[in-house]
Amino acid sequence: xxxRPGNARKRQVFVMAAPIAVAVIVVALFAAAAVPAAxxxxxxxxxxxxxxxxxxxxxQFVKADALLQEAVALDDEDPRVNHGLAIKGLIEDDPDFTxxxxxxxVRKDKKNAEYHMTLANGYxxxxxxxxxxxxxxxxxxxxxxxxxxxxxxxxxxGYFGLLYxxxxxxxxxxxxxxxxxxxxxxxxEVDALQGHYADxxxxxxxxxxxxxxxxxxxxxxxxxxxxxAWWTLGGIWSGQGRFEExxxxxxxxxxxxxxxxxxxxxxxxxxxxxxxxxxxxxDGFLMxxxxxxxxxxxxLAAAHWRRGxxxxxxxxxxxxxxxxxxxxxxxxxxxxxxxxLRQLEVEHPELW
Numbered sequence: 001x002x003x004r005p006g007n008a009r010k011r012q013v014f015v016m017a018a019p020i021a022v023a024v025i026v027v028a029l030f031a032a033a034a035v036p037a038a039x040x041x042x043x044x045x046x047x048x049x050x051x052x053x054x055x056x057x058x059x060q061f062v063k064a065d066a067l068l069q070e071a072v073a074l075d076d077e078d079p080r081v082n083h084g085l086a087i088k089g090l091i092e093d094d095p096d097f098t099x100x101x102x103x104x105x106v107r108k109d110k111k112n113a114e115y116h117m118t119l120a121n122g123y124x125x126x127x128x129x130x131x132x133x134x135x136x137x138x139x140x141x142x143x144x145x146x147x148x149x150x151x152x153x154x155x156x157x158g159y160f161g162l163l164y165x166x167x168x169x170x171x172x173x174x175x176x177x178x179x180x181x182x183x184x185x186x187x188x189e190v191d192a193l194q195g196h197y198a199d200x201x202x203x204x205x206x207x208x209x210x211x212x213x214x215x216x217x218x219x220x221x222x223x224x225x226x227x228x229a230w231w232t233l234g235g236i237w238s239g240q241g242r243f244e245e246x247x248x249x250x251x252x253x254x255x256x257x258x259x260x261x262x263x264x265x266x267x268x269x270x271x272x273x274x275x276x277x278x279x280x281x282x283d284g285f286l287m288x289x290x291x292x293x294x295x296x297x298x299x300l301a302a303a304h305w306r307r308g309x310x311x312x313x314x315x316x317x318x319x320x321x322x323x324x325x326x327x328x329x330x331x332x333x334x335x336x337x338x339x340x341l342r343q344l345e346v347e348h349p350e351l352w
Contacts, residue, residue: 045071049080056087058259061292064088079108079115086118090125093295098122113152120144120161138169156191159183163198167205177202193223200232212236220252227256227263234266243273261291265298272310282310301331308340317344321351 048071055064065088071081082104089098102119109115120141127137145161152158163183169175180202188195196219203211213236220229234249250267257263268284271277285307289300308323321344327337345352 041074045074045078045081048074049078049084052084053080053087056084056091059261059292059294061088061091061294077104077108079105079112082108083115083118086115086122090118090121091294093125095122095125095129098125111151113148113155113158116144116148116151117155117157117161120148120158124161124164135173138165139173141165142169142174154190156187156194159187159190160194160198163187163201167201177205180205193219193226193229196222196229209236225256227253227260230256231263231266234270238266238270238273243270244276246270247274247276261288261293262297264288264291265303268310269306272306272313275313278310278314282307282314285310299331299334301327301334301337304330305334305337305340308337312340312344317348317351320344 048067052064052067052071055061055067064084068081068084068088071078071084075081082101086098086100086102086105089095089101099119099122102115102122105115106112106119120143123137123141123144127134127141142162142165145158145165148155148158148161160183163180166175166180166183167177184195184198184202187198196215200212200215200219203209203215213233216229216233216236219226220233223229230249230253234246234253237243237246237249247267247270250263250270253263254260254267264284265288268281268288271281271284285303288298288303289307293300304323304327308320308327311317311320311323321341324337324341324344327334328341331337
């Protein structure tokens with residue numbers, strides 16, 4: 001129950017980790033006067049926070065973690081630092097860690113709508129775990145979404161959170177499709193792009209695939225600079241076997257977000273299905289293999305296996321063998337790679 005629609009990851013919700021703008025502290029200096037240690041430390045903390053949030057937004061998670069740990073060493077109570085740690089928890093699907101640090105951030109800055117939404121998303125993750133506490137955490141999720149809207153009435157994420165709650169919660173605790181439609185109207189008033197995503201979610205819940213596609217096409221038209229709509233359309237069309245259209249959509253998404261390993265993977269996969277631009281498909285899988293990946297991204301073994309399939313189609317059987325062996329090294333239980341190697345050994349024993 002996290003805010004915002006996701007892209008081609010089976011429409012699971014996701015949290016976009018956008019960098020936080022931090023004011024630069026300017027210290028007036030007299031000639032020959034030394035810079036106070038406290039001012040140096042503050043400036044260093046500001047720099048670490050900005051760089052950590054930027055790294056999170058760019059998917060550089062190892063770098064972000066290192067920067068956040070440096071920031072923690074300087075001030076583990078700073079709300080920006082704790083917010084960064086909470087976002088890291090969301091990326092790693094760790095609701096307890098997210099809630100712990102988002103609460104710290106909120107305690108220090110109670111009127112920060114972004115902090116409230118991150119805390120909401122932590123509660124949403126916790127609710128997704130099910131069990132007796134799911135309803136409790138669902139209510140906490142809704143409460144934090146309302147607080148985000150209270151402190152920022154134009155906060156589309158907060159309205160989207162209420163939309164998710166309305167879609168997935170039972171009617172006796174405030175859910176229902178009629179309430180969801182009301183939230184979708186409010187979202188459209190605040191943010192036209194997110195309004196189309198809201199329409200897509202409702203259509204998806206109602207099983208109207210044509211309306212889902214139409215909503216994402218409208219989103220892409222509303223904001224051609226956003227890769228999310230094209231990414232999702234690529235996933236929709238791939239699922240329908242419309243691979244040429246999927247390639248076109250993923251290419252547009254890749255033009256907008258060229259450093260996204262997830263887009264690179266899906267574009268390479270669609271190219272493999274079409275049998276066109278196979279060399280580019282091999283490069284796309286390699287980019288994915290060499291990039292940092294989110295926990296919810298496709299497994300490394302799958303990328304090696306599919307890259308091996310590309311090489312097989314190109315007649316580069318030795319390279320295919322190498323990739324399938326790498327897939328099994330990444331995951332010894334990856335059956336597709338094991339079966340591909342067995343078949344290759346039968347047909348080309350000279351490679352062994």
